[in-house]
Amino acid sequence: xxxRKTKILLTKILxxxxxxxxxxxxxxxxxxxxxxxxxxxxxxxxxxVLLDWRLFLLVMASxxxxxxxxxxxxxxxxxxxxxxxxxxSYLDRLVSQKTQLQVYFTLNFISALLAFFVxxxxxxxxxxxxxxxxYYSHRLKKYVAIGNLSAALLAVLPFFGILLYFKxxxxxxxxxxxxxxxxxxxxxxxxxxxxxxxDLSNDYQTLPVIFGERFTKWCITFLLALTLVPVYFLVTIxxxxxxxxxxxxxxxxxxxxxxxxxxxxxxxxxxxxxxxLKLILVAGVICIILIKPxxxxxxxxxxxKK
Numbered sequence: 001x002x003x004r005k006t007k008i009l010l011t012k013i014l015x016x017x018x019x020x021x022x023x024x025x026x027x028x029x030x031x032x033x034x035x036x037x038x039x040x041x042x043x044x045x046x047x048x049v050l051l052d053w054r055l056f057l058l059v060m061a062s063x064x065x066x067x068x069x070x071x072x073x074x075x076x077x078x079x080x081x082x083x084x085x086x087x088x089s090y091l092d093r094l095v096s097q098k099t100q101l102q103v104y105f106t107l108n109f110i111s112a113l114l115a116f117f118v119x120x121x122x123x124x125x126x127x128x129x130x131x132x133x134x135y136y137s138h139r140l141k142k143y144v145a146i147g148n149l150s151a152a153l154l155a156v157l158p159f160f161g162i163l164l165y166f167k168x169x170x171x172x173x174x175x176x177x178x179x180x181x182x183x184x185x186x187x188x189x190x191x192x193x194x195x196x197x198x199d200l201s202n203d204y205q206t207l208p209v210i211f212g213e214r215f216t217k218w219c220i221t222f223l224l225a226l227t228l229v230p231v232y233f234l235v236t237i238x239x240x241x242x243x244x245x246x247x248x249x250x251x252x253x254x255x256x257x258x259x260x261x262x263x264x265x266x267x268x269x270x271x272x273x274x275x276x277l278k279l280i281l282v283a284g285v286i287c288i289i290l291i292k293p294x295x296x297x298x299x300x301x302x303x304x305k306k
Contacts, residue, residue: 069133
């Protein structure tokens with residue numbers, strides 16, 4: 001049996017894990033590595049990419065910066081979350097706000113320091129990213145549409161940090177990023193529908209608060225139609241290997257999502273839609289490996305030459 005002090009410690013660790021959304025950060029780190037191996041540096045061996053210490057530092061810099069972003073976002077949303085997510089809010093409040101802020105500044109310092117070890121340009125990029133995360137939580141997220149657009153952009157930016165490192169500005173990378181941006185933007189609007197009660201009481205100017213749920217659903221429908229553009233280019237023009245199977249399957253689920261969206265009217269329904277979008281995003285990360293693994297072929301050729 002665990003003693004009382006151990007139970008309190010484990011509870012606080014779980015609380016802190018909830019604050020920084022540890023599960024989200026793991027998926028983002030995995031996505032960065034898979035994107036580096038299969039999209040950004042396909043001419044290199046997978047092992048060479050995995051053992052690249054500069055890439056590791058950049059992924060860690062992203063991890064600490066994003067964790068800090070979740071902390072400061074949780075700090076500003078404390079009152080709203082009491083209404084929208086009372087159980088999670090209770091768990092998050094087990095770690096004091098003073099401690100959360102101390103950890104926030106520490107994580108940001110480590111993030112910028114790790115990036116500086118790679119280059120001064122990387123340090124500037126991640127310092128700017130940290131500032132934007134704070135400014136989003138402090139001000140931008142309260143404004144209609146701007147909050148959604150900035151949240152989606154901030155979710156995609158860490159991948160551009162890795163892109164700048166490899167300096168491979170292939171058009172296909174930006175098409176992938178466009179699809180990702182649109183799906184995340186849709187997810188942000190679903191979160192607004194899910195959290196409308198807390199947004200109303202805390203004067204957040206979101207689409208559902210200003211224009212109503214029906215208008216927001218039409219915006220989501222329009223964005224979902226826009227995703228057809230990057231998907232068309234990815235499956236017909238660019239070489240994505242077997243990952244085209246993911247795009248075909250994801251559209252089946254996105255059409256199901258659209259049908260359930262127009263049927264939804266309660267918070268529980270929007271939560272389920274939010275979870276569905278998360279699953280589509282996670283599946284997209286895993287399915288990056290379906291892109292033709294030329295990195296393995298290149299690695300075998302390099303070994304034979306040696």
